[in-house]
Amino acid sequence: MVTMSDVAREAGVSVMTVSNVLNERLPVGAPTRARVLAAVEALGYEVNLTARHLRAGRTDTVALIVPSFHDYFGEVADQIAPLVEAHGRHLVLERTSASAQHEMEAVSVARLQLYDGVLLSVAGLDPEQLSRVRTSKPIVLLGERDVPDHFDHVRLANEEGARLATAHMIERGSRRILALGCTLDRTHMMTSDRRVGWEVAHRDAGLPVDDRYVVPIATYSSETARSTLLDVIASGLPFDGIFAATDVIALGAVAALASRGLRVPDDVQLAGFDNLEVSSFVPPGITSVDPNHRGVAQHAVGLLHRRMAGGDGPAEHVVAPVSLVVRGSTRGGR
Amino acid sequence: MVTMSDVAREAGVSVMTVSNVLNERLPVGAPTRARVLAAVEALGYEVNLTARHLRAGRTDTVALIVPSFHDYFGEVADQIAPLVEAHGRHLVLERTSASAQHEMEAVSVARLQLYDGVLLSVAGLDPEQLSRVRTSKPIVLLGERDVPDHFDHVRLANEEGARLATAHMIERGSRRILALGCTLDRTHMMTSDRRVGWEVAHRDAGLPVDDRYVVPIATYSSETARSTLLDVIASGLPFDGIFAATDVIALGAVAALASRGLRVPDDVQLAGFDNLEVSSFVPPGITSVDPNHRGVAQHAVGLLHRRMAGGDGPAEHVVAPVSLVVRGSTRGGR
């Protein structure tokens, strides 16, 4: 590895002069400067950022830590990147692990020290595990679970989104709406918050809430959603609407309905949550709750930036508003 | 920040003893060890990885650098991560930039030095730009463009994949097949290689090749694909098959065809490339070329690992084989 002192020797100057040329910190005489640049070029010198970071005590880098790189998280990450870069920092993504169990081991607390700030997407971490995350670095949590109070946290208006989607289908005539991928848990989780919104929509409309219509799924994949819905159809439980907890689930539902000859929206209305890009293109277009990636990204980066700038107010808990995007999978959509 | 010497002072030992306790490098007496651990706990010490990296001269981290985080790249990344971790290293993702122009400036060469090895996805970089990437660190290129010979490189069998898909549709009766999203470029690019496969399939079948059927699109989004295909339909150019250069494009095509009442596969057969997860769920299921993410990931990580282990043979240029997954969007699919 070529170091600054190699360059300094080659150019016949001191290391500091090399540093000053490269960082334009202190002015350097033109001829000296030229010699240094020539030496840099000749030796192919590149600054060692590890050393610079150690010296500076910061890395100008923010990490976004997600359970997996694809789908939802990839889309959020693309929103976050430019916001981080606008503050002159880099964004890197790290993946915790597929196994929710070992989520925290995969990204050790020590690793967080590599970054000036961390955005941590809490998929499989409960508050108890989170409270053990003690790091001096600013950290903002993203996600739908409950988190300890002292963390900054951005979450979605899950309940409201589910309510909007369900109320929309009720208004358009559905009376027996499955909550596919939702759960009856009492704690705050994505799947239970969305189920609550489904319930509220029913109550608001004066309709009964039937727990048999809450259909959990084992894994949050389209494939599982498809086979689960096929089971429901086979069971004979009558339904004329589906609120899918995520668009990935809605996609599996689309496939299941098509394979059974059920028409969307004529026989069954369908709405999802996440407004993935594919949802606008899968015929007839899937009505979906837009999770406001942009807003989430802005809030999260905003909070993190404030902390990194030294702000030390009380932790904030932001609930980002959502909206319903109506498409052809519900009646009245285009 | 709590450092080792803080812990050492608290425990009444030397820094080296703390280091030895934590790294289990040299044996430490049980009572001393206990005091050290107590001090670590009391102060909440976490090792400073930046310092360790500088000292060690390596970071045990591999970077995957991609043009964007979503879609295709997210899926590849999820394949690569476990392979990198199997070698005891971490994987981080960095994004070059939305602007294809400034791709290399966004991730400076200096930044590559932060990693023990780099997997670089070359979307918008031409060979000339790449040859200026001089880094002492092992680097493996991924992607469909031509690259300078001295780089290890993994690419897909683009031409063969496109040929398979097109031949399949010809065999099932299509005679006028659009190459949507392909280009007539002479240089090796994803879009031109796939167009060549489309041509070869026509020649093999004794069918004429009509350049009017090569329809480039301005940006590689479903939305652009949809509007471009609508234009083609409006132009009156007759077609009974579509080879879409990517599944994202195929998705846009599905939406366009549905909005014009064209049935898939009865009126128009459709095949894509990438075998995105959504392609199995969008009715009637999109026939697609599987890009063999697993194989690409294994080759790429294998090459990189060999280099990081000090291997210095000639650069390898791997072409990963692909296969066709037949679904309902072509006749004969389920």
Place this chain on the structure above:
DNA sequence: CTGTTAGCGCCTTCAC
């Protein structure tokens, strides 16, 4: 304008 000194936090090497 250029050079010298010192130290970021850690760990290899060597002494005790």
Place this chain on the structure above:
DNA sequence: GTGAAGGCGCTAACAG
């Protein structure tokens, strides 16, 4: 089994 010195590569602060 434990401690002291030294340096990884860089740059802030000061000296000349």
